[in-house]
Amino acid sequence: MNVSPAAPSPIGNEDLVGRRVLVVDDDPTVAEVASSYLRSAGFVVDEVGDGFAALAAAERIDPDLIVLDRMLPGIDGVEVCRRLRTHSSTPVILLTALGSEDDRIAGLEAGADDYLAKPFSPRELVLRVQSVLRRSIGEFTPESVLEYGGFRLDPSARTATRDGAELALTSREFDLFEFLLKHRNQVFSREDLLRTVWGWTYGDLSTVTVHVRRLREKIEPDPRTPTLLTTVWGVGYRFTTNGDADAVG
Amino acid sequence: MNVSPAAPSPIGNEDLVGRRVLVVDDDPTVAEVASSYLRSAGFVVDEVGDGFAALAAAERIDPDLIVLDRMLPGIDGVEVCRRLRTHSSTPVILLTALGSEDDRIAGLEAGADDYLAKPFSPRELVLRVQSVLRRSIGEFTPESVLEYGGFRLDPSARTATRDGAELALTSREFDLFEFLLKHRNQVFSREDLLRTVWGWTYGDLSTVTVHVRRLREKIEPDPRTPTLLTTVWGVGYRFTTNGDADAVG
DNA sequence: CGGCATCCGTTCGCGTTCCGTAAGACTTGG
């Protein structure tokens, strides 16, 4: 019944208090809201408004994490991220506009650790910051490979196989599968998935429906009658490890 | 990329009982309805009618969450939200006029954690409040499994089994069963159940009757003569832990 | 530069499931 495949993180929120976070956004309102929230959560926050200032500040104050808007005057957020990566491994959370898939991919490829679609709930931001920080402080291990019931997901390589055979998953499908596999045997509403997997605060829930269907097409023995990625009527979806699974955690 | 909250503390709805909610609306009717529903869900509720009072009350009673109407006499709801943010991180749910997408965005950027379009269903409000609170405490922390007399309920997976065999319960049936199993050996009137399980303050009591019957059909050895989910004549229903008990006195 | 393929988000119609209510039969207690 244990859900977490990796050992539970030994890092409490207390260990995060006092960490430095650099917020980079040209919109003062957004920056202000984000900052005040992060401060309330116990972080020490600095704000800058453009890409050059971001690079300079990153050099000067050496923050523990950077929250970076994708759209910036001067240097683009993704470019900032890339340049940061050349000489540091400071975790970066990228703020992207809604729906721009490429922003997300570009962000991930540039080395961002997480992303969040605007407009975002500040609370969500805090959760992500804490999550990323906890991860980066704790094990320096890149990311553990996920294995279950013949499936094998490698998050760092972003490849998926079933019984050794390559599964041609798209980016979204991979994210979705990874999340469900990580939290198997737990039901998630479409809204939950949209928030966590997509990083959206709101949006069309049928987006999730369709992607679930497409994912099923690739991982289910018989997509017509799902046995792994099952529907919980009126609630959401669940990756089930029941009955026939010859699983090794 | 991935968001793993991985907080070790399990959070059920009981942990939300007793939390303070501040309802801010200038329409007494709306405020009253919202309050009574929230109280029924176990929250301690305070009401105020305008923006200034809201800020004052927030300062004074330090609520766990604030339900805030967007349209307010005095200070606008969004502005209230923004001012709150300068010195606290109390979660805010914003009530906005129907359909206006911009309100939504403005609200989220002002620091709201969720929003709800008017007119809203009180039940929806309760769900949102619980959802946001739970999220602010720690997301996706699986609830503890409920086991008794061969039955096994897993709230996070939303699965029910008897002696290992899957019980095909509908959403309502699951909620009802879960509640009764949690508070076994305790009698609840139809009204109680309608309020707690359904989240209604009024409604047709026969709704409960029918669902009890349907649930019996699935969990009782002989549904005609219930031994587990028994009727207490003139009072209500009870999930009985020892089969023989007919404590009618 | 232009055509092709891929992926993603959205939309719409269809079939199914579930829920609430009504109405009548039955049981219980006085």
Next chain:
DNA sequence: CCAAGTCTTACGGAACGCGAACGGATGCCG
């Protein structure tokens, strides 16, 4: 035997999930 309470059944409507298809955006390759 009566009245109030409870059980059973049936039904219509609403909510929901699914499948198929479309248009747009993007990247790739000729």
